[in-house]
Amino acid sequence: MNELIQQIGVCVEKGKVNKNSPYPNDMKGQDGADELTKQALDASLGPNEILQACNDGMHRIGERFGRNEVFVPELLMAAKAMNAVMAHLKPFFQSGSVKTKGKFLLGTVAGDLHDIGKNLVAMVVEGNGWEVIDLGVDVKPAKFIEKIKDNPECTVGLSALLTTTMANMAKTVQEIKSQFPATRVIVGGAPLTSKSAEQMGADGYAPDPQGAVEFLNRLAVGG
Amino acid sequence: MKSLLSAISNGKVLVSDGAWGTFLHQRGLQPGECPELWNVTHRNDVFAIAKSYIDAGADMVLTNSFGGSPIKLEHYGLKERAFELNETAAAISREAAGENHFVLGSIGPTGVMLMMDDVTEQELYDGFCIQAEALKKGGVDAICIETMSAIDEASVAVRAAKEATGLEVVCTFTFEKKVGQRFRTMMGITPAEMVEAIKNAGADVIGANCGNGFEQMIDIVKDIRTIDKSTPILVHANAGLPVYKNGETIFPETPDMMASRVNELVSSGANIIGGCCGTTPAHIKALVCELKKY
Secondary structure (H helix, E strand, C coil): CCHHHHHHHHHHHHCCCCCCCCCCHHHCCCCCHHHHHHHHHHCCCCHHHHHHHHHHHHHHHHHHHHCCCCCHHHHHHHHHHHHHHHHHHHHHHHHCCCCCCCEEEEEEECCCCCCHHHHHHHHHHHHCCCEEEECCCCECHHHHHHHHHHCCCCEEEEECCCHHHHHHHHHHHHHHHHHCCCCCEEEECCCCCHHHHHHHCCCEECCCHHHHHHHHHHHHCCC | CCCHHHHHCCCCCEECCCCCHHHHHHCCCCCCCCHHHHHHHCHHHHHHHHHHHHHCCCCEECCCCCCCCHHHHHHHCCHHHHHHHHHHHHHHHHHHHCCCCEEEEEECCCCCCCCCCCCCHHHHHHHHHHHHHHHHHCCCCEEEEEEECCHHHHHHHHHHHHHHHCCEEEEEECCEECCCCCEECCCCCCHHHHHHHHHHHCCCEEEEEECCCHHHHHHHHHHHHHHCCCCCEEEEECCCCCEEECCEEECCCCHHHHHHHHHHHHHHCCCEEEECCCCCHHHHHHHHHHHHCC
């Protein structure tokens, strides 16, 4: 792999957004994901290769998160660096020369206003090559249903932080399943366990963002 | 104004209250409704919750102001009413507690992150000042900043509460047990890192709330005590991690289960003990009865 492209992947993994960014400490003053992506595209390097390097970088940081070697802040900074790359790649997605793995429809369920966990999942899933449609917080079941109609091939992710909104999550899963039995639904959030997810009728439970990525990637290969 | 620090200085263990959020929902608060608005619209229900904990024998009650920061209230279009809602929260709990029990003004996280440039430090500070001042005006004895996970936000909150009110400030974090590893908050903070940072910010009482039940609180208190022998510790434990079953959210730990471990929690170094999500007046009563035996 081209050295420049490889370095973009490293910037994503380490959360080095741009030259001015003080984070991480050991990369102060160096070009970040923003500058390097621009240089790579100016040098006519392929957007698909750049995206692959970023996906690899996000995968590495996601795995380290899963092993408790890094935490939410590191993951957020990686996602921020990834967004800097994506800003440059956007025209290639729009023209269709770069493709995503599929669509992931995501939201925090009705009655719950918490978005940190949901945003983390959105960023990491996007960083792994999926198109994320983020419906925000306090999303009523009808809103999910409406969006699934528009995006029938999507997989749905539901988030909840409050112990009191788990019942709404269950209701949302049931409404989606009754109208779209083939649509896969994965749930996550602090009060959940795989057992609760099963009780709700969800297809999967992700304890962390990486878990959501693994679930989606299994679906993508027909698992 | 009563002093928590002097009340526990002779080694007495105090009992705090139990859940508010899950209790409010039981009384009809709908998901998506603003809990703090109930201080005005459902004053009697809020009062009944506070009173039920005092009746159960608790030495203190908190206030229905966990999400009362201007930043949180903005979601409901209630930012401008932050002072009023917090002051009322404090007044309700004071009325329920009378003058002989403590009232601790609850302040929860804002949900926005400093490191992601969601908010400036000054905005955070100003918001916490408004909340703390209003709680003081409503009659609290101390401020309880709870369910924190990030050092930067917690430090700003403690500093703001201290500088705005001069009251004693409690600050508790929410830790999870990572498989095969130490306790950390969602943001990766260990109990040791918390202790140093929030004591520097000016907290008088430190501790942990929410989380995964009584059992883990014993280990968290032990963790804190390995590096800090003297700062008073407050614990508000969940009644375990909730289980969703047959259309209901159930918290697994019963009052008896909690009471059976309270002795160990005290010997590990906790000074003030109460409940968080899923705990009820029955849990608090069981703690009070058990502690009376010693």
